[in-house]
Amino acid sequence: MSFPLLTATAALPALGAVATAAVPAARRTAAKWLALLVSLATLALGITILVRFDPGGDRYQLTESHAWIADFGVRYELGVDGIAVALIGLTALLIPFVILAGWHDADPLETGNKRWRPTQGFFALILAVEAMVIISFEATDVFLFYIFFEAMLIPMYFLIGGFGDSAHEHGDEAAATQRSYAAVKFLLYNLVGGLIMLAAVIGLYVVAGNFSLAEIAQARANGSLHMATNTERWLFLGFFFAFAVKAPLWPLHTWLPNAMGEATAPVAVLITAVVDKVGTFAMLRFCLQLFPNASKWATPVILVLAVISIIYGALLAVGQRDIKRLVAYASISHFGFIVLGIFAMTSQGQSGATLYMVNHGISTAALMLVAGFLISRRGSRLIADYGGVQKVAPVLAGTFLIGGLATLSLPGLAPFVSEFLVLVGTFSRYPAIGIIATFGIVLAALYTLVLYQRTMTGPVKPEVATMPDLRPRELLVVAPLIVLLIFLGVYPKPVTDIVNPSVKQTLSDVHKKDPKPSVEAAK
Numbered sequence: 001m002s003f004p005l006l007t008a009t010a011a012l013p014a015l016g017a018v019a020t021a022a023v024p025a026a027r028r029t030a031a032k033w034l035a036l037l038v039s040l041a042t043l044a045l046g047i048t049i050l051v052r053f054d055p056g057g058d059r060y061q062l063t064e065s066h067a068w069i070a071d072f073g074v075r076y077e078l079g080v081d082g083i084a085v086a087l088i089g090l091t092a093l094l095i096p097f098v099i100l101a102g103w104h105d106a107d108p109l110e111t112g113n114k115r116w117r118p119t120q121g122f123f124a125l126i127l128a129v130e131a132m133v134i135i136s137f138e139a140t141d142v143f144l145f146y147i148f149f150e151a152m153l154i155p156m157y158f159l160i161g162g163f164g165d166s167a168h169e170h171g172d173e174a175a176a177t178q179r180s181y182a183a184v185k186f187l188l189y190n191l192v193g194g195l196i197m198l199a200a201v202i203g204l205y206v207v208a209g210n211f212s213l214a215e216i217a218q219a220r221a222n223g224s225l226h227m228a229t230n231t232e233r234w235l236f237l238g239f240f241f242a243f244a245v246k247a248p249l250w251p252l253h254t255w256l257p258n259a260m261g262e263a264t265a266p267v268a269v270l271i272t273a274v275v276d277k278v279g280t281f282a283m284l285r286f287c288l289q290l291f292p293n294a295s296k297w298a299t300p301v302i303l304v305l306a307v308i309s310i311i312y313g314a315l316l317a318v319g320q321r322d323i324k325r326l327v328a329y330a331s332i333s334h335f336g337f338i339v340l341g342i343f344a345m346t347s348q349g350q351s352g353a354t355l356y357m358v359n360h361g362i363s364t365a366a367l368m369l370v371a372g373f374l375i376s377r378r379g380s381r382l383i384a385d386y387g388g389v390q391k392v393a394p395v396l397a398g399t400f401l402i403g404g405l406a407t408l409s410l411p412g413l414a415p416f417v418s419e420f421l422v423l424v425g426t427f428s429r430y431p432a433i434g435i436i437a438t439f440g441i442v443l444a445a446l447y448t449l450v451l452y453q454r455t456m457t458g459p460v461k462p463e464v465a466t467m468p469d470l471r472p473r474e475l476l477v478v479a480p481l482i483v484l485l486i487f488l489g490v491y492p493k494p495v496t497d498i499v500n501p502s503v504k505q506t507l508s509d510v511h512k513k514d515p516k517p518s519v520e521a522a523k
Contacts, residue, residue, distance in 0.1 A: 004064050005052070006078040006138045009045040009088065013038055013095075014131035021124035028119040032103060035123035039096040042130065046092030053085045055501050060140060060214065068144075073210035077141040082502035083354050084137040086495055087281055090361045091137070091274050095130045099123060101369045101477045102266035106163055122163055125155040129270060136278050142211040142286065146201050149242070149278060150194045156275060157187045159267045160259050182258035189255040193245035200238025204290070207231060217289045217509065229293070236294035240287050240302075246279030249339055250309040253332050260328035261381070265372020268324060272331045272368075273361035280338045280357055284350070284506055288342075292510040295343070302343045303426075303433050309336030311436070314443035318450070322381045323371050326451060327364065330407055333440055334360050334415075340437055341422035345512040349425025350503040355495055356418035359406075359488060363415050366481040367403030370396065373474050374455070377467050383451065388460030393469040397456045399478045404452050406485045408444040414488035428515045 016038030023031040053061055060079030068076045080088065106122035132152035139145035161183030201211070207227055208216045219225035227235070245252045256276075260268040288295050313333030320326035334356070341353030374389070374396060375381050390397035406413040409420075419441070427434030470478065488495065507513070 005045065005049060006062050006064055006080065009042060009049060009092075010131050010135035010138060012045060012131075013042050013127040013134070016042075017124040017127035017131065020127060021120050023120050025118075025120070028107070031120040031123055032099070035127055036096060036099050038127060039092075039099055039130070042134075043092040043096060046089050049080065050085055050089055050498075053080065053082070053498065055082055055498050059502070059505055063140075068141075072143075073205065073212075074143045075141050075212060076144060077212060077214075078135070078138040079140045079214075080138055081285075081505070082498040082500070083281065083284055083506075086354060086358050086499050087277055088134055088137050090277070090358050091130060091133050094269065094273055094361060094365055095126065097365060097369065097477050097481065098126060098266040098269055100473060101269075101372065102126070102264055103473060105264045105266060118162075122159070125159050126266075126270065128155040129159070129275065133274055133278060137281060140213045142201055142204060142213060142216075142290075144211070145282070145286070146194075146197065149197075149246075149282070150191075152275060152278075153187055153190050153194070156271065157183050159270070160186055160263045163264055163267065179262045182255075182262035185255045186259045189245050189252065190242075193242035193252070196238050197242035200235045203231070203235050203238070207235070213286070213289065220290075220292070221509075227291075232291050233294045233297060236287060236291035236298060239291070240283065240298070243279040243282045243287065244305075244339075246276060246282075247335050247339060248276065248279070248332060249305055249335065250312055250332065251305075253309065253313075256332060257325045257328040260331075260368075261322060261325045265324070265368050265375065268327070268372075269365045269368050272328070273364045276331075276335065277357050277361065280335065280342065280353070283339070283342050284354070288506055289509045295510055296345070296512075299343045299345065303340060303430060306336045306340040306343065307433055307436050309333065310340070310440035311336075311443070314440050314447065317447040318443060320447075321383055323375065323383055323451070323455070324368070324381050326383075326447060327368050327371065327407075330444065330447065331360070331364060333444065334364075334407075337419055337422050337437065337440065340426055340433070341418075344422070344426040344429055345507065345510060346425035346429055346515070347500070347503055347507060348421045348428070350506060351496060351500055352418045352421025352423075352425055354499045354503065355492060356415065356422060358495055359414040359418045359485075362481055362484050362488070363403060363406035363413070366399070366478060366485060367407055369477055369481075370400045370403055373470065374400065378464060383454050386455035386461065386464060387458045388456070389464055389467060390456040391460050392464060392467050395470045395475070396467075399470065399482060400456065401452055402482050402485065404448040406489075408448040409441060412486070412489045414485045414492070416489060417492045 020031050020035045059081055063079040066076040068074045106119040132148045136148045161179050248256050310333050313329045317326050317329035338353045338356045341349040406415050409416040423434055
């Protein structure tokens with residue numbers, strides 16, 4: 001029996017979460033180091049998956065299958081394709097940086113009276129989220145996927161509601177109220193989406209008789225499983241609604257600015273760079289594979305929603321006064337590009353969308369974590385409270401600039417390649433949609449450069465005159481992310497080589513081929 005690598009990669013952070021939570025309260029530093037070591041060991045397993053995965057091999061590799069709830073056709077089935085491998089790698093890569101960046105975020109607060117916070121719980125919850133996200137990328141049984149798709153809401157709820165930095169501006173009671181509101185809103189939106197998906201999961205079982213993604217897709221392909229048109233469309237809508245909430249896609253996005261604004265910067269990264277990727281990943285894995293005809297039927301409406309997300313998110317980012325909410329609205333715009341690439345139904349669009357998931361995770365982590373370091377120094381999220389930071393903290397300002405330039409998809413940085421592929425893939429099939437989406441790039445340049453100008457340039461405000469530059473721990477967090485942004489911006493081939501075969505198989509599931517060029521290339 002071969003080593004269950006996929007199970008181990010998800011089980012390690014889960015066990016690490018239990019062990020971290022069990023560390024005695026007096027040994028907070030030991031809990032932090034344990035969580036960091038577990039996350040690094042998980043990264044090592046993620047790299048092992050990457051090395052063992054063969055892009056030219058079977059669609060699903062490193063598979064595991066065991067009977068679980070036999071009476072209901074539920075199996076413990078795991079397997080990864082190129083898209084899942086890329087996102088597992090992203091998740092395993094970011095968690096150590098999240099832990100390092102949040103090293104002091106759960107320390108006791110000095111607010112007149114010393115207020116205790118569960119340091120061990122904070123890091124245990126981060127590891128629990130990592131475990132659930134990884135197994136969501138690995139699950140090829142629909143019911144197994146659903147369980148962890150929903151279960152990850154629990155630790156995220158406590159991370160958002162139990163820890164935050166808004167106390168700097170409002171006082172403990174007001175801050176706690178706002179965090180509680182953001183956490184409940186996050187939970188309710190995602191629970192409603194999950195309940196609708198549960199109805200669709202049950203409906204899928206009634207129609208197909210099992211929950212195995214591979215078996216259902218194969219039965220659909222060979223004609224042994226037929227879904228009535230209306231049945232397929234309703235089931236598709238049940239799945240897509242839940243994924244659109246998680247993504248988040250307009251108009252189901254309103255929980256994200258509250259959640260990211262009230263959470264600590266590392267938890268905000270966990271939300272948008274890791275957890276939200278499960279939504280867009282699931283559109284590719286489940287919506288397109290299980291319901292190909294319904295996916296094509298819904299494409300025009302979804303493309304319109306994606307374009308609205310792109311423009312709407314960018315416009316609201318331009319008008320923000322809060323740094324973290326600006327990044328949140330920018331992420332809504334970026335997720336619009338990802339959904340656009342998925343439903344453009346072209347190889348360039350879907351490759352770009354998958355690459356965008358990876359690149360957006362890295363760029364948002366870089367920008368948000370540096371923003372978190374900035375906010376922790378000044379004690380305010382308001383853009384107007386800053387000015388002249390680059391004169392007193394040039395390294396902080398420089399890394400903030402690179403993170404911002406990556407967010408606006410500057411050529412030479414990683415997100416440019418993915419955004420370019422999405423737009424090219426969209427334009428080749430839907431030129432009008434592609435043209436409108438391009439305005440999102442212009443708006444991204446506006447909100448990013450205005451943010452940098454107002455916070456980093458100009459006269460030095462007295463409140464930032466003594467601001468320290470990045471410390472060694474903070475540099476250790478930011479520097480590798482900056483290096484990755486530059487490397488993947490210049491040489492994205494390592495990621496595209498992994499995801500492209502899976503993208504082609506996904507396109508074949510929906511019986512789509514790339515449009516022929518209107519002008520033949522010269523021979």
